[in-house]
Amino acid sequence: MDRELARQWLTTALDEARAGLAEGGVPIGAALYGPDGVLLGRGHNRRVQDGDPSLHAETAAFRAAGRQRSYRGTTMVTTLSPCWYCSGLVRQFGISRVVVGEAETFRGGHDWLAQHGVEVIVLDDPACVALMRDFIAAHPALWHEDIGEEA
């Protein structure tokens, strides 16, 4: 896909990440776009806000999109490289494309997705990097909890 459009869609995910930060949460946001470019769902990590470890940004956006008969042609846009949980979501449901804001502060399963036919675009966005770098420095334990890593 066109990188300019990818950057435009990333702003939706980044707005979600910033909303999460403002709520005291893990600042990762995501948005699911349809094949026609219509926004199907958007969301952000809600571990802190809802005490719900199952709501990563991507699963929150997926949930917000509701039941869909097919994910062919859809694009998951996320501020951060998707972890195995969220990469598994993309693969299982046949989401066609993943736009990754950055993969510098955390590297998830996006290479695995590319190997399995998903179109992956990594944007190396400085705003996404700064958001996570500051968050990880300020709240290392919360970050490790969110990705299931022991201290």
Next chain:
Amino acid sequence: MDRELARQWLTTALDEARAGLAEGGVPIGAALYGPDGVLLGRGHNRRVQDGDPSLHAETAAFRAAGRQRSYRGTTMVTTLSPCWYCSGLVRQFGISRVVVGEAETFRGGHDWLAQHGVEVIVLDDPACVALMRDFIAAHPALWHEDIGEEA
């Protein structure tokens, strides 16, 4: 782990699957047990009931367990082989063990999990097989929707 204990824990997941069926939902259930054998959370697929595609049985049980600092030593018990989404959950959070009721009606990512160090026990439970076989025969479109497969 001991297969007798695994079978005992499977009854919790099977009860959840049957509860889901009684609600008109996809009959897959799961339970997350702690290292000490304490039940941390249980749940079932809620696609139909809540219109929520993000709640597979395993993610529902994981969610019900709430925030945990570590999943080391925990066991995810599920009536059906975990799809990529749920397999990704297990891998990302370092859940140590997966007990699978059956992998005959659907084969997900449990071999991949075993390759990545997760202890996997497949029980080939006839009650789990019958539940899914009957459900798939009666509601093929709903089943395909739940695993993101096109007709």
